[in-house]
Amino acid sequence: MSNEGYGLSAVAKAMADRSAEAFLLKNISDSCITDLFVGDNQKGKLVIISGPSGVGKTTICAEIVKKTDAFLSISTTTREKGEGEIEGETYRFISKEDFEQKIKEEYFLEYANVFENYYGTAWQPVEDAIESGQTVILEIDVQGALTVKKVFDDAEMIFVLPPHKTDLEKRMGSRARGESPQSAQIRLDSASQETAKAWQYYDHMVINDDLEQAINEIMKIINSN
Numbered sequence: 126m127s128n129e130g131y132g133l134s135a136v137a138k139a140m141a142d143r144s145a146e147a148f149l150l151k152n153i154s155d156s157c158i159t160d161l162f163v164g165d166n167q168k169g170k171l172v173i174i175s176g177p178s179g180v181g182k183t184t185i186c187a188e189i190v191k192k193t194d195a196f197l198s199i200s201t202t203t204r205e206k207g208e209g210e211i212e213g214e215t216y217r218f219i220s221k222e223d224f225e226q227k228i229k230e231e232y233f234l235e236y237a238n239v240f241e242n243y244y245g246t247a248w249q250p251v252e253d254a255i256e257s258g259q260t261v262i263l264e265i266d267v268q269g270a271l272t273v274k275k276v277f278d279d280a281e282m283i284f285v286l287p288p289h290k291t292d293l294e295k296r297m298g299s300r301a302r303g304e305s306p307q308s309a310q311i312r313l314d315s316a317s318q319e320t321a322k323a324w325q326y327y328d329h330m331v332i333n334d335d336l337e338q339a340i341n342e343i344m345k346i347i348n349s350n
C-alpha cells in the first residue's frame with residue numbers, strides 16, 4: 126500500500142490498535158460517554174480539529190456532537206452560502222463590512238483571510254461552554270489553531286488526514302465549485318503546506334481511511350486527556 130508524503134512508519138503508528146479502540150468505545154454506555162464530555166462543576170476542555178478540504182472533518186465533528194454533549198463552535202464567514210448550507214448550522218454568514226467591524230470590537234477568538242474571504246471563531250460562545258464544563262470542538266484551519274493555542278495552551282490539537290496523498294487531490298477536486306485549474310492548484314498547495322505544519326505542531330494525526338474508526342479514535346483521544 127502506497128502512503129505518499131506521510132512515511133510508512135507514521136501511517137502504521139496512526140492506524141495501530143484501532144480495533145481495540147473501536148471495541149472499547151462500542152461497549153461504553155451513552156451516559157458514560159456524556160459524563161466524559163461534560164464536567165462536574167469543572168471547566169471544560171478545548172479540542173481543535175483541522176484537516177484539508179474534503180477529508181471528512183466536518184462529518185467527524187458532527188458525529189462526535191451527536192454521540193456526546195460536546196459543543197461545536199460555528200464559524201463566521203464572509204463567503205457566499207453554498208448549496209445545502211444552513212445559516213447558523215454550517216456557518217454564520219455575514220458581510221465583509223460586518224466582519225471587519227466585529228474585528229474592531231474584538232469579537233473573535235481567532236480569524237483569518239482565506240482565499241479572499243474572512244473566517245472567524247466567536248469568543249463568547251466558546252468561553253461560555255468551557256465555563257459550563259463542556260468539551261468545545263473548534264473545526265478550524267492550522268493558522269487559526271495556532272492562534273487559539275496561544276490563548277488556550279492546554280487545547281488538544283487533532284489533524285485529520287486522508288489515507289494517501291493522492292486521495293487529497295481527488296477529494297478536493299470533487300468539491301471544486303467551478304473553479305479554474307490555477308485556483309484548484311492554489312488550494313492543493315495550501316493544503317500541503319497546512320499538512321506539513323500540522324506534523325510539526327499538532328498533538329495527534331488521525332488517518333480517515335474508515336469514518337467510524339476515525340470518529341472512535343478521536344473520541345478516545347478526547348476522553349483520555
